[in-house]
Amino acid sequence: MITFNNIHRIGHHIYENETYHHYHYPEMLARYDSNFLQFKKLPALEEFKEAYSYLHNFHLRKGQKHVKFYLPENEKPDNPLLNYLKDFKFEIGFQELYKIQPAEFPKADPPADIKLELISENNLRTFLLLHYEQDLEFGIDFADQKIDLNRTLFNDPAIEMVLAYWKGEPAGSVTLIHAEHTVEIDHLVVEDKFQRRGIGTQLQAFAMNRNTGKTIILVADGEDTARDMYRKQNYQFIGFKYEIQKID
Template sequence: MITFNNIHRIGHHIYENETYHHYHYPEMLVRYDSNFLQFKKVPTLEEFKEAYSYLRDFHLSKGQKHVKFYLPENEKPDKQLMNYLKDHSFEVGFLELYKIQPKDFPEAAPQADIKLELISEKNLSTFLRLHYEQDVAFGIDFADQKIDLNRRLFHDPSIEMVLAYFNGEPAGSVTLIHTEHTVEIDHLVVEDKFQRKGIGTELQRFVMKRNLHKTVILVADGEDTARNMYRKQNYECIGVQYEIQKID
């Protein structure tokens, strides 16, 4: 059975109690998805307040300006907790977990103007530059640290990176995380000027053709339009996870 536990999390498990797990990633303090608490059960209001105080104090001691929490899969905040979050300016969203068997991905004729290649030492700088141009919107510090993160991922034997070119120009990329039975699509990126040219679809088709005997999985923002594309491509939504965040 595939759950959110199958999703690759970047971060070190540093502490747990009866209520939550604490993940921390000093290698990239500005990456919210790597510095968070994962609740073992939906917290009561008092449990959430305690967890918030703990994580806020911990993050402040590290110079971090955010707190982030994940609820258990397919569980949502109760009314009392939701009202508290709303009254105290927390952002509440949710993620959706999708899966597909490669044989179920729609067939289409290859596009001659789109070329794909795996990342190697030869083209790594092109991949890093493409991501930097996307990431700098979140600040120079974030973009600089993301380059170091992508270099670490490049040297991970369980991870592949793919670059897409449109008429010879770098246009998009995707990162793939492999396990014995699954391959996870992560950080599928297409440059704005190359949107609606089939690049995202070609990147996914590349994944499907190379992993015919694995289940392909991915996580989508529950409020992102990309999830509509995945449904049309025959992905199945198999789980939901609520996330709570606040930035000081």
């Protein structure tokens, strides 16, 4: 059975109690998705307050300016917790988990203007520059640290990175994370000026064509329009997970 436990997690498990797991990633303190608490059960309001105090103080000692929490899969915050989060200006969102068998992905002839390449030492610099320009939105420090993270991922034998070109110009990319029975599509991006040209579809088709015997999985932002595209492409909705964060 596919669950959020099948999703690749970047971060070190450093502590747990009966209420939550704590993940920390000193290699990239500004990456919120790697520095967080994962609740084992839906927390009562007082349990959440205790967890918030713990993580807030921990992150202050590390110079981090955020807190982030994930609720258990397919659990929604109850009204006391939800009202508290709204009163104290926490950001509340949710992720959705999808799966598809490669044979179910719609077939489409690739446009002649799109070319795809696996990342190697020969084109790694192009891939890193493409992501660096996107990551500058979150600050220079974040973008610089993300280069180191992408190099780490590039050297992981379970991970493939794919670069898409439109008429010879770098236009998008995707990261494929291989496990025994699944391949996860992660960080599928297409540059704004190359949107609606089939690049995202071809990056997904690349994953399908190379992994016909595995289940393809991905996580989508529950409030993003991309989730509608995945449903139209025959992905099957599996479940959701609420995320809560606050930035000082």
